[in-house]
Amino acid sequence: MSTVYDLSFDELAERLAAWGEPAFRARQVWTQLWKRGATYEEMSDVSQALRERLTAALPIGVEVLDERTADRGATRKALLKLGGTHVIEAVLMGYRDRVTVCVSSQAGCAMGCTFCATGQMGLRNNLTAGEIAAQVVWARRETRKLPATTPQRLGNVVFMGMGEPLANERHVFGALAKLTDRGGFGMGARHVTVSTVGIAPGIGRLASAHPQVGLAVSFHAASDELRDQLVPPNRRFPLAALEEAIAAWRSATRRRPSIEWALIDHVNDTVEQAELLAPIARRLHAHVNLIPLNPTPGYPVVGSPPARIRTFVTVLERAGVNVTVRDTRGRDIDAACGQLALAAVGR
């Protein structure tokens, strides 16, 4: 099984034509699938027989295995089975002024960041472009269930769920193309942010392929010695190479990058690390997003207490760095996915 969201419009039209459907049918089904985010059952303008045929031959491919809510229903975390096999998490977050979905790019992750729950499980599978896009379509549907205090319109997409987007580049770029297709889902690229552990060459290709898409880079350390330990891909793309790639991305896109930093008690929340981070952030004109580490089973250290966070912030601010401390959404439902999703949007 796969998902209908992997098909292009022409491929869908070919399938429907082969079934003897009139030419207008493809546009009708396409619009329902992408613009409305409708499931086949919801397509009241399509005959029962065709809906059954579509369900069997071209499944939507999004099965909700489990769903939890927090923040009085404004945070909704779903365990989704995509394409009949890949199990991932997606988190929908409703705020007063916007709704953001945090999507996964892989089932698991091979990057091995020590403090990350996804890293601790290793890589199971890459998701297809359609499976990634299908999560956003699910979110558009799900947005209708949010409390009346939030807008009923999905505003932002962040790639901060499971997986490393630039380690599944072809499919992630494919998903970006699908999501920003004006004849389809029609999301503005400026409302999409890719978060990466720092695959330097991929950052360059992102700038060329999708210059409007936002970039967040997970630093977590500002010396190679510490970053090698926390974020193993640093051994391949050390800080100097990473900074160079982000600087090039910035000149190509004319956008402000984000630096993500999970504050870990007495590990990376020291004055020394803040002092090393400040000049990098300044040179990149980056916005620094701090978040206290969310504890995970496989990593013994906890998030920084408020006093240490304050000191860290003060060092950065005195150096003229743009910095925000974010809260974790849905901590009580263990929304490990999307922990930094607050950070990259809505500024």
Ligand code: SAH
């Ligand atoms: N692989 C990409 C995107 C997914 S992770 C990346 O690493 O950027 C999304 C964000 O959550 C990253 O900034 C990641 O470092 C952060 N993160 C992972 N585990 C965390 C934890 N236990 N507490 C807080 N943030 C965490």
Ligand code: SF4
């Ligand atoms: Fe993968 Fe990102 Fe987790 Fe690192 S932080 S293991 S890159 S998902």
